[in-house]
Amino acid sequence: MNFRLTFPVAPLEPSLQYSDKILLSGSCFAEEIGARLLQHKFNAQVNPNGILFNPLSIAQSMQSYMDGRRYTDTDLFLHEDIWHSWDHHSRYSGTQQQVVLDHINHAQAEASKRLKEADWLIITLGSAYVYVLKENSRIVGNCHKVPEAAFYKRLLTADEIITALDNMMHRLFFSNAKVNILFTVSPVRYARDGVVENNLSKAILLQAVHHLVNKFSRLYYFPAYELVIDDLRDYRFFKEDLVHPNELAIQYVWEHFTNSCMTPSTQQLEKQVSDLLRARQHRPFNADSPQHRQFLDACARKAEALKEQHPYLDLEEELAYFKR
Template identity: 40%
Template sequence: MQFTTQIPIPKSKSPIDYNSKIVSLGSCFAENMGAKFQYFKFQNETNPFGIIFNPVSIERIIRRVVTQELFTEKDVFFHNERWHCFDIHSDWSNSNKEELLENLNKILKSTIQQLIDSTHIIITYGTSWVYRNNESQEIVANCHKVPQKQFSKELLSIKIIDNSIQNTIDLIKQINPNCNFIFTISPVRHIKDGFIENQLSKSHLFTALPKTINHQSSTINYFPSYEIMMDELRDYRFYAEDMLHPNQTAIDYIWERFSESCITENSFQTMKEVSEIQKGLNHRSFNPNSEQHFKFLSKLNQKIDILTQKFPHIKF
């Protein structure tokens, strides 16, 4: 008997393997998938400027990277004893203005090379709701706990989202015309916006994405993360304690579906070998000085040597 409706996902025409170079951008679900790539030792960079939820802010930071528009003093501000940038996640905020600017410009320079070298770019959109700075009239990626009265909240129109996605693709293709794109919509529910508002937000993303993707080549694909969560995993036991984010079981399952669709089958054996090594490295012996444990370590190091000879980029 089958107790769920499994969503059919076509096999990617340009799947990922261990020679692929991946850049993952977007919401906190991009971090979840990035952690999986990291665990299985794929060549992946995740959110160099931190988590960004909406299409316009992702386009904005990609434009800055592609044009190499350096961050200057006009791009940062002081609030709550730290310097921030409205285009960047608060993870990069700093008590020292010069350090913040230096760090952001270093990332700017390294990210363009990552985009140029990438074979696959994965973009996860989280919401259509945005906050516009009343003074600059610019949409911000992060409010950094600045009082809400300094912003106006608005819902991005389908047309704006469509244009923003297309602009993001075009910008990246200027520097890397052969890269492959995988778009997805985050399964995380933004209930702070409201239940109805969250559905409206997701629906705008759902309407805009196919309009863009259907006019593109086979190098642009869609992966149904949100649909898997809503239909295949339609149960609160697959949510974290906040009842908004997927729990680890759900993340593991969505990763399995992603692997089936977007990763080459000849990579599965390597993934299995990497996972066995990771489990071995995390193993804690009851008697670390025993002969049995030394034999275990010796076999583990042999496995690592064989794998790293085959894929020199893999480091444990």
């Protein structure tokens, strides 16, 4: 007797490789997958603007990278003695205006360079709802706990999303002829929007993404949303807030991601890297014993061999640990 409905995830072609340069942008779920890519030594940059939920803010951020935009003091605003940018997550906010600008502009420069060189752009859409400043009708990427009265909230249409992403991609493909784009929709439930409203929002995102994927080459879709909502389909796989997938669910999605989106050789290399990472976490009873020194020496040789075979792997921290 089956108690859950599983489904096959179509393999991604072309697939991700360790030599690829990857840029991820979007909701907090992009951070979860991006963190695992970084943990396993993939060459990835994650959320240069911080977490962005709506597709128009994501498209705008990509346009700013392609423009090589630098932010100035007029792009910041002061709220409760903290400087913020409407285009950035609060991780960039701070009490010193110049520090905030330097942090933002450093990330902008890195993202601009990465986008020109990227083999993959992974975009995770979170919500079709946007918050718009009443004073100038500007869509914001983050509200920064400014009082709700300063905004009005509206639901984007699929056409608005398609137009914004289409314009962004047209320009991107002109500047980077090799980049592929992988779309996902976040399985995080935005319960504060309302259950019905959240489902409507996700439906619009899915409609827009599949329209684009079916229309253009070099665009792909990975079903992170369906794996959590339709496959796992149980609150056991959510955190205590009942809206964010828990560690077990994220690991389940990650395993499907590696199996379907990576070449077999990349999967094998990922397992070898994982073995090294686990070895680094090993805590001996006696760190000064000859046996532990032999263990560290063996791990160092494995890391050096991997580095020689795959020079794009960054294993400097592991080598320093094993040779200490």
